[in-house]
Amino acid sequence: MTNGIYTLANDYVYHQLVALLNSIEVNAGEDVPVCVIAYNDQIEQIRAEVASRKNVTILENPEIFTRWEEFSYQVWKSHPTAIQTWQEQGIKKFYRVGENRRYCAFDPDSLFEKFIYFDADTLVMQPINFIFDQLEHDDFVVYDFQYQDPSHIYNLSSPQLLQVFSQKQIDSDIFCSGFYASKRGIFPPEQREWLLSQLRNGESDFLYMGAPNQSVLNYMRMKTNTSFYNFGRNLPTDKATGCAVTSTHFENRNHILYDKGNRLTYLHYIGLSSKIFNRVCAGENIDFPYRDIFLHYRYLHEPENRPNFTTKPKAYNAPPSLGTRILRKLGLSNQARVAK
Template sequence: MKNGIYTLANDYVYHQLVALLNSIEANAGQDVPVCVIAYNDQLEKVRAEVASRKNVTLLEDPAIFAEWEEFSYDVWKSHKTAIQVWQEKGIPKFYRVGENRRYCAFDSRSEFDKFIYLDADTLVMQPLDFVFQQLDDYDFVVYDFQYKDPAHIYNLSSPRLLEIFSQERIESEIFCSGFYAAKKGLFPPAQREWLLSQLREGDADVLYMAAPNQSVLNYLRMKSNTSIYNFARNLPVDQSTGCSVTSDHFENINYILYDRGNKLTYLHYIGLSSKLFNRVCAGENIDFPYRDIFLHYRYLHEPDQRPNFTTKAKAYNAPPSIGKRIFRKLGLTARGK
């Protein structure tokens, strides 16, 4: 049995990928196998980074990608309006096509028997052995509080939703797709065909179009009744931790974050645009939650490359200046056109 970590990346999230890989190396172990799944073909920096690390590989298999992409396309074709809405917005095929490549981790041809998937905008804070161990008893293992916010998983206005899943399941089983552990071989072809038949018969109405892969993944797991364990729901209150950058009370001790004395498993910079990280790494002094933690891991092996900020930091969510607001209202850029 081979355990490992998957993530999904291209050159646009290069800085975040480096920070994630460094955090895994520093806090989970230098020899933990990691496979980077290619988000698309923009991979020049990613390929070089992967080549420099003995424990990291790159998955860019067109055959595996095509199979799962076609499955995802079939999923969304079963929805009454999704494809049309996206086409009208100029989105080819379906929204966020590259994100469905994370499903390749389930493929029987994939590298790891047990895996943990982490979005590129996460940082690992401790060894993950305890997560892998939980897969001995469950098919899915997660650690987040997404169950408190089902509106970002399913279309809550769909009358079909409570016909498929009970309110209790909705409020207890859903999870954020930025971190989850599972097993190779889940959702084999025959099961995928059955799931598609259910979606075509009306289940597709419950899918949440704004987060397509997160919604579909939750549906696949719940409809298949695969077992799930959520540390956030099962650990004693005084032992569980948060994981989201939106929590401002985490304590930084030697670049490890703690929640009321408990070490975080991972930190998810959810809701922060990759553009923000790229601008900061390019030298713009923009502050955002736990920025020093990100910069520490991003430049762990390249401290001389870390930006040296000399101006006063701007808040990442600061309102635009009066001048910019006026230009925007007039439909102009700062250059006047």
């Protein structure tokens, strides 16, 4: 296949995956091929969902995943404190191992020649041909504004950072790994070995442990000087749109979001825990930004199963009640939950 979409999921994000797949079908085209990469082995619901869709496949091959997991493990072994810190926190091997599986899209024998990756907590809002078209000119394409906050990509206090990348690069080349487009064959094995050698020579010091895969992917792209294009920086200011759920000014027109009259490419529910989506789909009336948009796409083909809320909505970020705070202070909150 020439062009396609990848995402990464397991049963924990099942509801979000269904919403994403439905948004792709409606807004990007029902013939766009999608490959769901298994985050881990908990994919029983995901398998059933994929089997019900004609243009969606699932990738769950441990042999394919292993080389990227091992590469990332070697990356973090080169870091001065990461592995030890995570082990002390009870994390096996390293933090968010499963997220590395998506990088098999770069392998020369991967499914799509050109691909777009979307996190499962996104919704596609329009046709995506223009992104594939840009890949005719650049090897890596993004559309976000993460460059305005590089602190979630690199450890900005590391003295190594500005010895490797210029301030100009840091201010312009940063991106969020929830959405990106690229090509198979990028970052071949010999290049990854070279990257490891550079990291072992001290460059791993500025990787950001809080988002390990995002940090490493940014490092790989910047260090190899892979050609790069960000629609968020290159479109005129009156044409560029936001993408994050934290932007409260988007306008909803028939289940499509617009930013100052321009149709969004995608909406990223960044920062919202999957627990919130799961609780809402179970019938709990928790309100969060653009909830109706999510529910529309989640239940697009099964409106009869959409939750019918009968209680007063509770904000997703509402502070805990006084009773809960007291129980927590007394160390009794866990017991209280068990007792219910």
